[in-house]
Amino acid sequence: MVAKDGQTPRERYRAQVRAEIKEHAWEQIAASGAPGMSLNAIAKRMGMSGPALYRYFAGRDELITELIRDAYGSLADAFRAAAASGADLRGLGSALRAWALADPQRYFLVYGTPVPGYHAPDDVTAIAREIMTTLLDAARPAEGPTDGPAEGPDGADPLESHLAQHRQWAAGHPADPAALRRALSFWARLHGVLSLELAGHFTGMGFDPAVLYDAELDRLAHAVP
Template sequence: MANSDAATPRERYRAQVRTEIKEHAWQQIATAGASALSLNAIAKQMGVSGPALYRYFAGRDELITELVRDAYRSLADTLRAAAAEGADLVGLAHALRGWALADPHRYFLVYGTPVPGYHAPDDTTAISAEIMATLLDACVPLTTEAPGVHVAPLAAHLEQHRGWAGDHPAPPAALHLAMSFWTRMHGVLSLELAGHFTGMRFDPARLFEAELDDLLAPRNP
């Protein structure tokens, strides 16, 4: 689609309506979860007929896909911007946490329980690969692999199963670090955002920091 300056009034109007639909969709997700998302309910909230709304999104899955794309793109842009400003892996961890805390419903749409009956399209996988590439760029300088040094079993396994890393040339130790970072940081964030630490009377930010410190402590690859 043309940029906003070159867009026709009709195109601008269509973009505005789609944005409004997505705003109502996020409100629904916050209230009842993504599995309960309903275009007919959104149409009622907007004061239009259901068929009128289907001119903008063909169905629930297309709307969810748009929200998933927006969420992945938002995180990819957040991490890339942090990296461009000089953030190392610690800085990226804080950027990830800040992004997640800013909008937990957006976080859970892409990293929470899958929506029943919905399958994300391939282009969302491409955006998630951008996110991983940014992390791998930050992991490579933190790992060294000298010839003949023993490679940990997981690192060796990831080297043989590196499709998730795309065409990034990261060595096995960097793959290991990136995967450990992703699973451990998301583990803490998912529990925190889901409220599982509520009532435990400790600061989840300190746990996040401790996990990060432990992850980056000197160790064999």
């Protein structure tokens, strides 16, 4: 028998069990980080044997991959929705912060310390590239006061000159070096603020991290590459 959603009862049950396994995995990650995630502990929590759980995920790496895929996918969805509504660089920055604050553990899984020995499969890498492509599309000159790059002795911006020759991370995007610089600055500076905030490093310093983030975003949004 197939339900209206196209799934058989067996398929629906399998999906429900996999979702529950992922929920317990997130709980473990929140408590002790990705390296502390244990499939056997999850199985015990669910009243299953270890071998039974392995019918749903072949191993720890497959489960981590699924969690990373979900995390990147949710950020890609947020960026996609923002871009579809006409969001500029500032809009993407706001979407990034909202996504990060909604689930810090999800954020740290993909933008924190890399999981030892883990290598993302091609489809996960493709989602990460889509996120960067959306950012590069928005990394165009903006009107208003500028926070322009420093020029080298020959009048060229050193970082732009470097990125013109080292653009593998842009995955073939046709952005010029100035846009590459702007996108990379956006990614590095905003993730720096978010990582410190979510890790609690601003606690007790007496200022609002949201104001710092907004100030960084404002400088980036009004910088002319």
